[in-house]
Amino acid sequence: MHRDTLIVHAGYRKRSTPGPFLAGPQFSSTYTTPGDPSRHAFTYGRFHNPTWDAWEEALGTLEGGHAVAFASGMAAVAAVLGINLKPGDVLVLPADGYYAIRRLASSWLTSIGIEVRLVPTRGNAQGSALDGARLLWLETPSNPLLDVCDIRGLADEARARGITVVVDNTTATAYLQQPLALGATFVVASDTKALTGHADLLLGHVATTDPAHAETLRAWRTHHGAIPGPMEVWLAHRSLPTLPLRVSRQCSSAERLAALLASRPDVAAVHYPGLPGHPGHDVAQRQMQRFGTIVSFDLGTRARADAFLGALTLVREATSFGGVHSLAERRARWGGDAISEGFIRFSVGCETPEDILADVAAGLEAAATPEPR
Numbered sequence: 001m002h003r004d005t006l007i008v009h010a011g012y013r014k015r016s017t018p019g020p021f022l023a024g025p026q027f028s029s030t031y032t033t034p035g036d037p038s039r040h041a042f043t044y045g046r047f048h049n050p051t052w053d054a055w056e057e058a059l060g061t062l063e064g065g066h067a068v069a070f071a072s073g074m075a076a077v078a079a080v081l082g083i084n085l086k087p088g089d090v091l092v093l094p095a096d097g098y099y100a101i102r103r104l105a106s107s108w109l110t111s112i113g114i115e116v117r118l119v120p121t122r123g124n125a126q127g128s129a130l131d132g133a134r135l136l137w138l139e140t141p142s143n144p145l146l147d148v149c150d151i152r153g154l155a156d157e158a159r160a161r162g163i164t165v166v167v168d169n170t171t172a173t174a175y176l177q178q179p180l181a182l183g184a185t186f187v188v189a190s191d192t193k194a195l196t197g198h199a200d201l202l203l204g205h206v207a208t209t210d211p212a213h214a215e216t217l218r219a220w221r222t223h224h225g226a227i228p229g230p231m232e233v234w235l236a237h238r239s240l241p242t243l244p245l246r247v248s249r250q251c252s253s254a255e256r257l258a259a260l261l262a263s264r265p266d267v268a269a270v271h272y273p274g275l276p277g278h279p280g281h282d283v284a285q286r287q288m289q290r291f292g293t294i295v296s297f298d299l300g301t302r303a304r305a306d307a308f309l310g311a312l313t314l315v316r317e318a319t320s321f322g323g324v325h326s327l328a329e330r331r332a333r334w335g336g337d338a339i340s341e342g343f344i345r346f347s348v349g350c351e352t353p354e355d356i357l358a359d360v361a362a363g364l365e366a367a368a369t370p371e372p373r
């Protein structure tokens, strides 16, 4: 069967099983468990939950591996770092990936004696920083600059040197890119974004081809309590069957938006791997099914970016990305990234594409003559 069909049914009950397609969320901190606890499938809510099991089965189908669900993307990130690194190890991290991961690394990891090497994603530069490394962390396309690196090429190089490879697949999602098939040992993602797509929950997951690694991750989750809520997991699973529809439409609209922006002399730079002039275009074409739901661009100054955002009437000014509602924000307001004050990260939603493009065109009109906000 086709991949979209598999996703519609992933983790749902078999058609031969009577009852609901997807069982409701199981809210239970504890279970009736007389005598020897090992005789019971479910004992305590921090250890396991049947709602998680169905969701993890679905995630495993998408990723082609064994998946472990976490309370947020950062909980999943922390788990992968935590189970793989010890004092004295070297971590090669993208200099331009999600800033909170760099902050976590530069606080927690460096404080326990782990060396963190920050290297740009572009041009597979991380490949030249592998000497003595224990863990290579890739993020492609990177957030927010949408630079791309060659997962298979870097993974082959790293694995030949005994280095474990992790890919943060949040911006692409497992629908558009499958890092485990490209040689990664772990894939990590924030499922707060396009995978679930409705801006109503936070979740994350890790997937790996090695069942022993999955068990170690489960033990980490149990001991650190980084567990997802059953309601969030159920909502996520309810949203999964529409992933192919949502993301296909978002990618089509993102391609149109990127082309529009690239044609405008008043936009200083457009970052979208789907543009033929993007430095990672060829690699993205090889390793992604489509080019993603985010378009980033530079309006040069804070005043122009603010004028753009202030003139929008459909697109919401909000952080995050991947959801059905289009969002835009001036990314430099958070700090932490090497970007200009006029840099906009635009998350393309599921609205009618013409409405998104018209709103952007009106925003760019306003940006031509910025007034103090």
Ligand SMILES: Cc1ncc(COP(=O)(O)O)c(C=O)c1O
Binding pocket: 072, 073, 074, 075, 077, 098, 139, 143, 168, 170, 171, 189, 190, 191, 192, 202, 203, 204, 320
């Ligand atoms: C690339 C990437 N990884 C991880 C995260 C963390 O995810 P969460 O906010 O669900 O903890 C984010 C959040 O924006 C992200 O963009």
